[in-house]
Amino acid sequence: MSLPAWLTAERYQARDSFLHRRDARIKLVVTVSAAFAVTLTPEGNWLAFGAFALVVGAFMVLSRLPVGFYLRRAGLALPFVAAAVPLIFTRPGETLFTLPLFGWTASTAGLVAVASIVLKAMLAVLMATTLVGTTPPQALLRALERLRVPRLLSSTIMLMYRYLFVIAEEGQRMLRARESRSASRVNLHAGRSVGWRAGVLGRMVGTLFLRSYERSERVYVAMAARGYDGTIRTVRAEHSPDTFDWLMLLGSLSAFAGIVVYVLV
Amino acid sequence: MSSSELATFQPSVPTATGSARVSAIEIAGLHYNYPDGTAALDGIELRVEAGERVALMGLNGAGKSTLLMHLNGILRGTGQIRILGHELTDATVGEIRAQVGFVFQNPDDQLFSPSVWDDVAYGPLYMGLDRDEIERRVDRALAAVGMRDVADKLPHHLSLGQRKRVSLATVLSMEPSILVLDEPTAGLDPAARRQLIELLDSLPQTLLFATHDMRFARDSATRALIMQAGRIVADGPVAELLADGPTLERYGLELP
Numbered sequence: 001m002s003l004p005a006w007l008t009a010e011r012y013q014a015r016d017s018f019l020h021r022r023d024a025r026i027k028l029v030v031t032v033s034a035a036f037a038v039t040l041t042p043e044g045n046w047l048a049f050g051a052f053a054l055v056v057g058a059f060m061v062l063s064r065l066p067v068g069f070y071l072r073r074a075g076l077a078l079p080f081v082a083a084a085v086p087l088i089f090t091r092p093g094e095t096l097f098t099l100p101l102f103g104w105t106a107s108t109a110g111l112v113a114v115a116s117i118v119l120k121a122m123l124a125v126l127m128a129t130t131l132v133g134t135t136p137p138q139a140l141l142r143a144l145e146r147l148r149v150p151r152l153l154s155s156t157i158m159l160m161y162r163y164l165f166v167i168a169e170e171g172q173r174m175l176r177a178r179e180s181r182s183a184s185r186v187n188l189h190a191g192r193s194v195g196w197r198a199g200v201l202g203r204m205v206g207t208l209f210l211r212s213y214e215r216s217e218r219v220y221v222a223m224a225a226r227g228y229d230g231t232i233r234t235v236r237a238e239h240s241p242d243t244f245d246w247l248m249l250l251g252s253l254s255a256f257a258g259i260v261v262y263v264l265v
Numbered sequence: 266m267s268s269s270e271l272a273t274f275q276p277s278v279p280t281a282t283g284s285a286r287v288s289a290i291e292i293a294g295l296h297y298n299y300p301d302g303t304a305a306l307d308g309i310e311l312r313v314e315a316g317e318r319v320a321l322m323g324l325n326g327a328g329k330s331t332l333l334m335h336l337n338g339i340l341r342g343t344g345q346i347r348i349l350g351h352e353l354t355d356a357t358v359g360e361i362r363a364q365v366g367f368v369f370q371n372p373d374d375q376l377f378s379p380s381v382w383d384d385v386a387y388g389p390l391y392m393g394l395d396r397d398e399i400e401r402r403v404d405r406a407l408a409a410v411g412m413r414d415v416a417d418k419l420p421h422h423l424s425l426g427q428r429k430r431v432s433l434a435t436v437l438s439m440e441p442s443i444l445v446l447d448e449p450t451a452g453l454d455p456a457a458r459r460q461l462i463e464l465l466d467s468l469p470q471t472l473l474f475a476t477h478d479m480r481f482a483r484d485s486a487t488r489a490l491i492m493q494a495g496r497i498v499a500d501g502p503v504a505e506l507l508a509d510g511p512t513l514e515r516y517g518l519e520l521p
Contacts (some may be wrong), residue, residue, distance in 0.1 A: 173374035180337055180367045181388040183439060184359030188393040200387070206378045211373065211421060 009069075012133040017064040019087035019134040022240040022248060024143035030252045031131040035124040041263055043116035048263045049123070055255050065133045073129040074122060084117040113176050137161050139239075146238075163219070167212050174204055287350040288335065289443050289471040290316045297342030297495075298330060305331040306342055307495035315349075315442070318472040320482035320503060323492035324517045329475035330370070332492070333445050337365040349442060366436030366470070374430035376420035376476060381412065381431050384420060388439035406438035407431075410464060426457025430464065430483070434481040437468075446474040450481050479519065483507050491516050 013020075019027070034056070041048045060070065089099070093109030131140075141161070144154040178200070184190035191197060220228075241249075294329060295309040305328050313319055321329050336342040336348070338358040346353040348361045369375045374484040378384035386408050389399040407413045419430055430451065436444065449465065450458045460476075462485055465472065481487055482503060489506040491499035493516050499506060506512065513520060 061405065093359070170374070173369070174377040176339055177369055177375045178377055180339055180362065180369075181393050181435065182359070183361075183363035183388060185363055185392050185394075186360065190359055191391060192391055192393060196390070200378070203379050205385070207377055207379060207421075214421075265499070 009133050010136075012065055012069055013136045015052045015064065017062060017134065018244075019059065019063040019130065020082065021240050021244075022134075023245045024135050024139040025147055026245045026249045027135055028140065028143045029133050030249060031127050031251055033256050034127045034237075037260050038120050038123045040260050043124065044112045045116075045263045048259050049116070049119050051255075051259045052123050056123050056130075060126065063134050064132045065130070069133060070129055072252070073132075074125050077121060077125040081121045084114050084121075087113045087117070100243060126159050159219075163212070163215070164217075167208065170211070171204075171208050174208065178204070215239055269285055277284055283323040285521045287315070288347070289317070289346075289349060290473065292335075293334075293345045294362060295344035295346065297335065297340060304495050306335070309344070309495075309497060311490070311497060311500075313471060313473060315471050316469075317488055318486045319474070320486035321473065321475040321492060322479070322482060322489060322516075322518060323475075325450070328495040329492055330447050331495075333367070333447055333473070333475055335455050336443070336445050337362045337367050339367070352423075363388075363439055364441050365443045365445055366439055366441035368432050368436055368444065368446040368449065370451060372425070372432040373421065375432040375435060379419065380416070381407070381420055381423075382416040384431065384446045385416075385434045388435060389500070392439070402438045402440065403434075406414075406434040409468075410434045411460075426453050426460065429453065429457070429461055433461075433464070438514050440504060442470060444468065444470040444472050446472070448476055450476060450478045473483050479507060483502040491518065 006113040034052070037050075038052050041052070088110035089104045089107045091107050091110035091113050093107035096108050096111055098105045135143075141154055141158045144157070145151070182191065277281055277334060290313040291313065295306050296304065297306040299305050307328075308446050309332060321332070323329055329339060335342055335346060338353050338361060348364055349359065351357055353361055353410075357387070376384050376436065378387060382403060385403045389402050394402070403416075404413070407416055410433050412430050412434060415423060415431070420431060423431065433449075444465075446465075449461060453461060460477040462481060465474075465485055472486075474486075482491075486503045489499075489501065489503040489511070490497050491506070498516060499512055507520065510520060
């Protein structure tokens with residue numbers, strides 16, 4: 001009764017590699033900088049994207065995470081990236097081809113825009129996947145706190161991570177109970193209509209939301225009863241960056257800055 | 266095995282003598298491994314006749330729930346399962362679910378609809394029954410568990426005892442021949458427990474329930490099974506098994 005194994009990155013976080021051993025704050029800063037640098041790069045700068053791809057590729061190799069893990073994670077981002085596809089038809093420019101049925105014209109400029117957005121998104125997602133695959137969530141959250149990310153935000157993320165699995169498993173058990181009562185009789189059409197089943201699912205989501213909401217109040221009361229005041233305290237030994245950490249930070253930031261300065265100047 | 270043969274079965278009310286001797290449940294060589302590879306069911310052999318009332322006992326992790334979830338095809342291991350003489354396959358699983366009513370341990374899993382009425386109606390609605398038949402069945406199921414007056418309430422605002430009874434109604438409305446219950450008395454106060462036991466005793470269905478409640482097993486079952494490490498290690502009349510102190514002790518159970 002557990003979530004599909006591919007949803008959690010825990011077994012990858014438990015591995016060992018150069019990147020696994022790096023300070024979580026350094027990794028976080030490098031990842032966020034990479035995302036900013038890639039985003040800042042104007043559309044169609046293929047050379048710059050190539051350079052970013054090399055850096056991201058180097059991190060992927062250093063992480064020693066399996067390719068399958070990267071592919072699955074990148075796949076999760078695809079639906080969001082797909083939202084950019086209409087740009088190919090809406091961006092004015094030289095006509096590339098015309099969609100036969102609808103008469104929409106695709107432009108070269110549109111194609112460049114879509115390809116750039118997809119590349120940017122993939123580079124950023126692969127970087128984030130490297131971070132998540134090499135850093136346990138507790139270390140990541142502690143890094144957020146030590147980087148002075150507002151407490152409200154870091155404790156919200158922490159509680160979300162804690163209860164995500166509880167709620168997902170509850171949802172899974174509800175689906176199992178529904179399956180159990182989704183029976184058929186000979187000569188009768190089972191399952192009514194797609195609309196009816198969608199309605200049932202929608203109400204299940206609503207029920208799950210209500211229960212999660214009520215659970216959150218119980219959790220808060222239980223936390224308050226133990227003196228919770230908004231601060232997560234810890235007595236665990238704090239990690240401090242070593243020479244390799246500083247070198248990685250310096251190296252990556254210079255590379256990103258170099259690429260961005262090169263394309264913008 | 267054609268699936269249309271299932272239609273010839275009478276829903277519920279097995280006859281005591283039974284003209285055609287077909288077992289309610291037959292399991293042969295059932296194995297099931299958890300995704301991580303550990304064996305949860307390790308060669309289950311079991312035959313339950315129509316009308317029997319069977320208590321399934323054993324420590325947590327012995328495989329009781331896993332076994333129960335095979336009876337309506339929620340889990341699919343290797344081996345053979347026959348319900349009312351019909352082999353459980355992809356083709357028959359839908360009709361077998363109409364015959365095997367499964368009541369989960371936690372009513373919060375069982376009850377996923379915004380109102381009690383909707384939840385009890387889900388099974389009949391899904392089966393494609395007509396409106397009048399659905400209303401008749403929901404009303405009868407709620408009446409059977411004494412929960413008619415909460416039909417319009419939100420399930421999660423009921424007491425645990427009430428939710429357990431509504432859970433039972435959600436499968437009774439499907440008019441199954443076999444009832445499978447996972448820990449029906451867990452967490453109930455003495456009054457709610459007594460009410461539930463009386464309710465179960467009044468039902469005509471073949472009954473198979475997993476429980477840690479030895480008094481409940483003694484009072485409501487005719488036959489008891491003990492599971493350990495994915496196998497059935499003891500099987501006999503409930504009175505005999507529960508009087509056998511050494512056997513109970515060997516499997517970590519205690520006398521009622």
